[in-house]
Amino acid sequence: MAETIKQRRRERIDRGVKVRSASIYALNSMEEISYLLAPRLLLTCGFLFMPLVLSPWPYWGRVGLSICILALLSISFDFLANYVGLVSLGGAFFYGVGGYISAILNTELGLPPALAIMAATILGAIVCTVALLPCLPLRGIYFAIVTLMYPLLMIRLIEAFDILGGTEGFRGIDGFSSFWTEQYGLILGLLAALFALRRFVNTDAGLVVRAVKDNDQSVRASGISVTGTKAKAVFLASLTGCFAGAYYIHMYSNVGISSFALDLSIMPIAATIIGGSGTLVGPVIGAAILVPLSELLRDFGSLRIVVYALVLTGFVVFRSEGLMNFLTRKYQQIERWVDIR
Amino acid sequence: MFYDILVYGFIQSLALVLMAFGFSLVYGVSRLPNFAHGAIYVLTGFVAWIFFNQAGLPYFVSAVLAIIAAGLLGVLIYYLILKRVRGMEVSEVIATYAIGLALLEGLRYMGFRGGTYTLPPAVDGVSFIFDVPVDHQRIFLVVLGFTMLATIWLLTRYTRIGRALKGVAQDERAAMMLGIDSDVTAAMAVALGSMLSGVAALIIFPLGSLVVEEGYKVLIYAIAVCVVGGLGSWAGTVMAAFVLGYSQYITVAYGKPHFQMVVMLCAIIATLIIRPSGFFGKQKQLQERV
Amino acid sequence: MTQRTTEPILEINSVSMHFGGVKALNNVSLTVNRGDVVGIIGPNGSGKTTLINCITGFLKPTLGSIAFHGRDITGKKPHKVADMGINRTFQVMRPYFTMPAYKNLVIPLSSPRAKRIGGWRGGGRHGDRNTVAVDILEELGFERDSRVPYKLAGTLPTGYLKRLELGRCLAMRPELLICDEVFSGLSASEISSLVPLIEKLNAQGITMIMVEHRLVELFRVANRVMALSYGEKITEGQPQEVINHPKVREAYLGSEEDF
Numbered sequence: 090m091a092e093t094i095k096q097r098r099r100e101r102i103d104r105g106v107k108v109r110s111a112s113i114y115a116l117n118s119m120e121e122i123s124y125l126l127a128p129r130l131l132l133t134c135g136f137l138f139m140p141l142v143l144s145p146w147p148y149w150g151r152v153g154l155s156i157c158i159l160a161l162l163s164i165s166f167d168f169l170a171n172y173v174g175l176v177s178l179g180g181a182f183f184y185g186v187g188g189y190i191s192a193i194l195n196t197e198l199g200l201p202p203a204l205a206i207m208a209a210t211i212l213g214a215i216v217c218t219v220a221l222l223p224c225l226p227l228r229g230i231y232f233a234i235v236t237l238m239y240p241l242l243m244i245r246l247i248e249a250f251d252i253l254g255g256t257e258g259f260r261g262i263d264g265f266s267s268f269w270t271e272q273y274g275l276i277l278g279l280l281a282a283l284f285a286l287r288r289f290v291n292t293d294a295g296l297v298v299r300a301v302k303d304n305d306q307s308v309r310a311s312g313i314s315v316t317g318t319k320a321k322a323v324f325l326a327s328l329t330g331c332f333a334g335a336y337y338i339h340m341y342s343n344v345g346i347s348s349f350a351l352d353l354s355i356m357p358i359a360a361t362i363i364g365g366s367g368t369l370v371g372p373v374i375g376a377a378i379l380v381p382l383s384e385l386l387r388d389f390g391s392l393r394i395v396v397y398a399l400v401l402t403g404f405v406v407f408r409s410e411g412l413m414n415f416l417t418r419k420y421q422q423i424e425r426w427v428d429i430r
Numbered sequence: 431m432f433y434d435i436l437v438y439g440f441i442q443s444l445a446l447v448l449m450a451f452g453f454s455l456v457y458g459v460s461r462l463p464n465f466a467h468g469a470i471y472v473l474t475g476f477v478a479w480i481f482f483n484q485a486g487l488p489y490f491v492s493a494v495l496a497i498i499a500a501g502l503l504g505v506l507i508y509y510l511i512l513k514r515v516r517g518m519e520v521s522e523v524i525a526t527y528a529i530g531l532a533l534l535e536g537l538r539y540m541g542f543r544g545g546t547y548t549l550p551p552a553v554d555g556v557s558f559i560f561d562v563p564v565d566h567q568r569i570f571l572v573v574l575g576f577t578m579l580a581t582i583w584l585l586t587r588y589t590r591i592g593r594a595l596k597g598v599a600q601d602e603r604a605a606m607m608l609g610i611d612s613d614v615t616a617a618m619a620v621a622l623g624s625m626l627s628g629v630a631a632l633i634i635f636p637l638g639s640l641v642v643e644e645g646y647k648v649l650i651y652a653i654a655v656c657v658v659g660g661l662g663s664w665a666g667t668v669m670a671a672f673v674l675g676y677s678q679y680i681t682v683a684y685g686k687p688h689f690q691m692v693v694m695l696c697a698i699i700a701t702l703i704i705r706p707s708g709f710f711g712k713q714k715q716l717q718e719r720v
Numbered sequence: 721m722t723q724r725t726t727e728p729i730l731e732i733n734s735v736s737m738h739f740g741g742v743k744a745l746n747n748v749s750l751t752v753n754r755g756d757v758v759g760i761i762g763p764n765g766s767g768k769t770t771l772i773n774c775i776t777g778f779l780k781p782t783l784g785s786i787a788f789h790g791r792d793i794t795g796k797k798p799h800k801v802a803d804m805g806i807n808r809t810f811q812v813m814r815p816y817f818t819m820p821a822y823k824n825l826v827i828p829l830s831s832p833r834a835k836r837i838g839g840w841r842g843g844g845r846h847g848d849r850n851t852v853a854v855d856i857l858e859e860l861g862f863e864r865d866s867r868v869p870y871k872l873a874g875t876l877p878t879g880y881l882k883r884l885e886l887g888r889c890l891a892m893r894p895e896l897l898i899c900d901e902v903f904s905g906l907s908a909s910e911i912s913s914l915v916p917l918i919e920k921l922n923a924q925g926i927t928m929i930m931v932e933h934r935l936v937e938l939f940r941v942a943n944r945v946m947a948l949s950y951g952e953k954i955t956e957g958q959p960q961e962v963i964n965h966p967k968v969r970e971a972y973l974g975s976e977e978d979f
Contacts, residue, residue, distance in 0.1 A: 176520045223703040230463055230519045234653060235702040241650070242695040249688035293830045293849055296819070300827045303816040310776070310810070311828035312802035312892060351646075355531065358524060391535040398532035405525045406514050 096429040101422045128420070132370065136280060140272035150272065154340060156380045157279045161333035162357040163364070163372030164282060165326040171367035172290055173322040174228070174302030179236035181353035182220075183330025184337075185243055187213040191335035192259040192344040202263050203274070206335040213331030218324045225319045240349040247346050258345030262338055275336050279373070282329050287369050289325070298322050352394070359401040365413025374413055433560035435676070435683055441568045443675025444575035445634055449648050450655035450667055451578065452626035458662040459599045459619035460612075462512055463523050467627055468649030469530035472642060474500045474628035475635045476537060479547055489550060497628040504624030508617040516616075534645045547640035549632065571633050578629065579668065595619060599662070627652075647691070654694040658701045660708025669710040727754045728790075729927050730775070730806075730896055735784035737770050737951075744770040745781070746951045752896070757918075757928045759938045759959070762948035763971055768931045769811055771948070772898055775929075776808045777801040788896070803833045805895035809885035809902060811931075817874035821862065821884055824873055825853035828891040837893045853891065860887050861913060879910045886917075896927045903934040911937050935963070947971070 136157075143150040162180050170176045191209035194200045200208065224235045247253050265271035289295045297318055300308050305315045338344040356379065357372070364375025379397060386393040404411065449471070456464045464470075474496045481492030507529060515521035551567035558564070585592035597605040598615045606612050627648075635644075655674055659666030674697060681689040701708060730752040737745040745767045752758050760768050773779040775786055777798040785794045793801055802808075816824050828834055829849045854862075854869045860883040862868040868876075873884060882902050889897055899918075903911050911934065918941050922928060932938040939945070939959040946956040949971040955962055962968055 170520070176523075178523070224699075227702060227706055230523060231702055231706050233520060233523055234657065235699055238650075238695050238698050242692070242699065245688060245692045245695060249686060249692055293826055296823060297827055297830055300816050300819070303818050304814050306778075306810070307814045307816065307888065308827065309778075309798040310802055310808055310814075311888065312799050312807075312831040312833045313827070314797070314799045355528075359528075362524070389539070391538040394535040395532045395539060398528040398535065402511065402525050402528040402532070405521050405528070406511050409515075409521065 097426045098429055099424055100427045101418075101424050103422055132373070133280060136276050139276065140269065144268065147268065150268065151340070152380060152384050154272065154275055156376050157275045158333045158337050159356055159360055159380055160279055160373040160376035161282060161329050162353065163360040163376050164286060164369055165329040165333075166357040167361045167366060167369055167372045168286055168290075168329070169322065169326045170361070172295075172299050172302060173319060173326075174305075175225075175319060175323070176229070176233045177236040177326075178233045178358070179239045179354050180330060180357045181240035181349045181351065182236065182243065183213070183217050183327045184334035184353050185240060185349035186216050186220075186327075187331025187334030188338040188344045188348040189253055189259075189334075190216070190331070192262050192338055193253075195262050195339070196259055202265055202339045205263075206274075206332065206339065209335035210328055210332040213335065214324050214327040217327035217331065218320055221323055221327075222316075222320060225316050225323070237354065240354060241351070243349045244346045247349075254345075256346060258343060258348075259338075260343045262342045262344065264339060264342050271340060278332055278336065282332070283369060283373060286325065286329070290369070355401075356397070359397050359404075362401060362404045362409070362411055365411030365415070365417075366409070368411075368413040368417070371411050371413030375411070378412075431683070433562050435679055437559050437562045437564060439676040439679040441564070441572060442679045443672040444572045445630075446651060446655050446671035446675045446678075447575050447668055448571070448578065448630035448633065449627070450652040450671060451582075451664075452623035452630070453652040454656045454659070454662070454664055454667040455582070455626065456619050456623035457656065458664055459595050460602075460616040461662070462508075462516070462616065462620065463519070463526065464507075464512075464620060464623060465523055465527035465649065466507060466530035466533065467623070467652055468645035468647070469533035470500055470503060470624045471627045471631045471648045472537065472640070472645035473503070473533055475549060475631040475640045475644075476542055476547070478632055479549060479640060482549070489552075493632050496632065497625050500628030501621040501625040504621035505617050507624075508620040512616070512620065513613060530645070530649070534642050538642045542640070542642060548638075549636045549640065551636040552633070567633075567636055571637075574629070574633055578626070582664075591618065595622075650691070650694055650698075654698045656708075657698050658708060659710045663708060663710065666708050666710035670708070673709075728752070729754045729756075729788065730929075731787045731790075732771075732775070733785045733787070735771070735774055735781045735786060737767070737774055737779060738782045743951050745774070747784070748948070748951070748953045749784075750946055750953070750956065752927060752929060754927055755922070755925065756944060757922050757930065757942045759942035759945040760929060760931045760948060761933070761935060761938070761945060761962070761968075762954075765950075766948040766971075767951040768948055769900055770951075772808060772900055772929070772931060775801075775898065776806060802892065803831070805833070805893070806898065807889040807892045807894035807896070808898040809882075809889055809900055811900040811904075813878075813881045813885055815873040815876075815881055815884050815888075817872070819873055820870050821873050821876060821880070822850060822853040822857055822869040824884055825856055825887050825891045826850060828888050829853060831892065833892055853887075856887050856890055857884075860884075860890075860917065878905050879907070882906060883914070890921070894926055896929065897921065898929045898931075900931050901933065902930070903932055903937055915940055939963075 139153050140150065143153050162184060165183060166177060166180050187209050190213045191205045194205040194208055195202065220239065221236070224232060227235060248256055265274065290299065297308065297313060298321070301315055301318050308318070309315050334348060338348070360375030360379050361372040362375070363378060364373065365371025383393050383397065386396055453464060453467045456462050477499050478492050478496035481487045481495050482489055485492070487495070507526065511525050511529060512522060515525055551565070553566040553570050555566040556563050557566065557569065586596045587593075594605070594610045594615050595618065597608070597610060598612060602612055605615075655667055655670050658674060659668070659670030674694065678690050678693050681693050728751050732748060732750040734747045734749050735745055736743065736747055748767070748771060750758070760771065762768050770779065774781045777793070777796045777800065780795040785792055787793065788801075788804055788806060793804065815821075816827065826849045829852060854864060857869040858864050862880065862883070868880065873881070876884065882905070886899070886902065902914065906914070915937055918928070922941070930938060930942060942959060944957065945959045945962040947954040947962055947965065947968045949967070954967045954971065955965045
């Protein structure tokens with residue numbers, strides 16, 4: 090008898106834990122509960138304990154905060170791009186607007202940092218939404234191009250008209266009272282934004298937002314204003330972005346045109362694509378990888394940008410699902426090799 | 431002052447045509463937004479500089495070699511990157527932009543920065559047009575700009591390759607059914623676009639100095655011209671270049687040089703808001719706007 | 721069948737739609753009364769879908785006006801028109817492919833109109849909109865027991881997608897339902913299951929406009945028919961009159977077997 094060639098294939102089986110079906114909450118064993126909670130707890134506790142671990146090294150504490158800032162911007166990008174279908178290449182616009190408003194509120198009106206940040210988050214989101222309102226009917230590459238131009242235009246306008254402190258920007262902005270308030274204020278902000286948005290996209294209102302991405306004509310035929318829905322979504326995304334910008338300038342006590350810099354638009358995209366698009370958690374993971382990486386490459390100047398531009402290209406072209414989607418699959422499915430007879 | 435604006439505005443417009451035409455060509459033929467356009471522009475300049483100054487080749491030879499290198503880079507970018515993400519517009523933008531960023535920042539890291547690098551002009555001397563002094567390199571720019579436009583026009587009219595490009599531009603699927611390989615034409619379009627931006631670089635760089643920042647500027651100028659003229663419309667590109675070229679020169683003549691960029695950025699934003707398919711060229715059924 | 725009335729619900733007054741030099745619609749007028757089922761027939765490219773797009777606000781007519789309940793709706797935004805109670809299906813089906821079928825209905829159920837009229841406010845985290853959605857789908861023949869309503873819309877066959885389109889409109893509680901070729905692409909048995917459904921909807925008081933190529937089935941439900949050809953209205957009247965009209969015969973000459 091001829092020897093049969095042994096062939097194998099990989100079989101994937103869902104673990105089959107259903108948290109909720111249509112209306113039933115089905116959780117019946119500790120094992121399943123912990124299986125579902127473990128990744129969420131790991132992330133939350135990781136961020137909550139980060140300041141405790143990093144407190145002896147203030148420099149790395151700041152790096153931890155940079156992760157949070159980038160994570161917030163990336164969540165904002167991911168939400169807009171993968172849930173609403175608006176790919177914004179101008180994350181820096183949200184960031185800069187939030188930063189500048191908070192700086193003005195603090196230096197001119199004397200609001201304390203906490204209040205200034207909160208006010209700047211909301212005011213900034215309103216400003217950003219109004220500014221982007223005329224562009225909302227655009228799609229695809231057209232929206233991407235127009236949003237790419239917004240922060241660049243802000244830089245040039247500030248330079249050309251010497252407004253908002255000109256190229257110097259604002260200095261002497263109040264910082265936070267202690268290391269711990271600075272750390273936990275931002276970390277709680279990040280966790281709140283993350284879980285709030287994750288919850289939102291699963292509500293009926295969130296479903297409408299996702300429907301706009303899927304098929305805007307049908308949404309329109311269902312008597313729902315597409316532009317209005319997009320505007321709401323942009324408001325949510327810019328809340329997140331403005332908060333990041335406002336918080337950051339209080340950490341470093343100054344704000345300048347670099348708040349609108351291109352890096353701030355590109356880094357969140359890189360973090361999102363590496364971390365996993367359309368997951369909201371992925372961008373946080375992406376940020377947690379990119380920021381330390383770029384700290385390690387700090388001495389190499391612009392080589393840093395080269396490295397993450399190449400990593401970004403690599404992920405876009407070869408691994409567009411990103412880490413989070415990959416990990417979720419590994420976590421939720423059992424894989425095994427099966428002989429083919 | 432009037433003649434000054436007339437002459438230099440004209441030159442500026444032709445420079446914009448040169449900068450933007452490569453981008454417009456690639457988008458027109460294959461709907462590929464080549465955001466690495468500016469990086470290729472700068473890279474060609476530096477490659478020519480290396481051939482000329484380090485390898486000691488004659489200027490003409492190094493220029494030709496640099497342009498060929500730009501073309502090869504275009505083919506490489508197409509087959510390694512664009513081909514794999516084709517049809518996903520946003521991935522195309524992000525991937526090409528990231529490659530451009532890597533190229534430009536790579537050049538910066540390798541030490542090409544500051545105003546120390548210059549390319550020699552192809553022709554020397556100064557002439558007077560309407561009593562306005564114009565150096566010969568700028569006249570060369572105008573002549574070459576027109577030659578390029580004429581060549582492209584003839585190419586798409588009378589050669590097999592050119593007609594294939596034009597066919598794909600009009601209807602890619604129909605062209606594929608007629609036996610035109612869309613991958614090959616797209617790669618050719620990207621290569622041709624890159625070579626055009628290389629040519630532009632070699633003519634425009636001698637007027638100033640070789641700097642990395644120029645890459646970002648050229649990309650935005652190219653986008654501005656193409657958006658105002660209508661993405662993918664070649665005639666629109668030329669007309670928009672003249673409108674923007676003159677308005678740029680006028681704002682510089684009466685305002686600060688900072689306004690040059692402001693004009694371009696405002697033009698992009700305003701066009702996309704008011705009329706996303708551009709102000710010139712054919713109006714198509716708008717798909718980009720709901 | 722329901723009592724037909726003479727109370728006009730939709731009035732189309734000499735609407736023309738030009739695309740560049742092409743006259744897709746030329747001076748078309750039509751009045752739809754409450755309770756009517758009006759059929760619109762005509763060969764391909766005769767402007768049927770264009771007319772629907774004009775009524776529902778997806779296109780703004782070049783000339784003419786359209787009134788709903790006596791209020792001018794010409795050139796109103798599509799979502800405003802839908803909000804007033806004119807709901808349409810698309811000829812090329814447009815479900816939300818990435819969502820389960822019943823979630824496709826949760827979106828119209830979350831619209832301002834459905835909240836106002838249907839009273840489906842949705843309580844709790846997912847509310848009862850999901851339940852309502854599944855109920856509507858079940859009525860349309862999505863077997864709940866075999867979990868069809870929970871399948872991804874992208875995986876459903878055409879027959880279900882057509883009914884999903886209908887369901888999306890029904891969730892809006894329409895006053896005027898416009899069906900753009902719901903029968904095309906369906907098998908005979910699927911159509912025969914859809915006809916009673918349409919009769920039932922009409923009996924519930926929903927006025928309907930149906931654009932159709934399948935004349936036999938259309939004439940079972942329609943009480944009035946308008947024929948279009950090259951953007952012009954040829955005739956209008958009782959189904960039998962229209963079909964025997966010489967110009968209609970002429971326009972349909974290539975497709976006699978449809979009769």
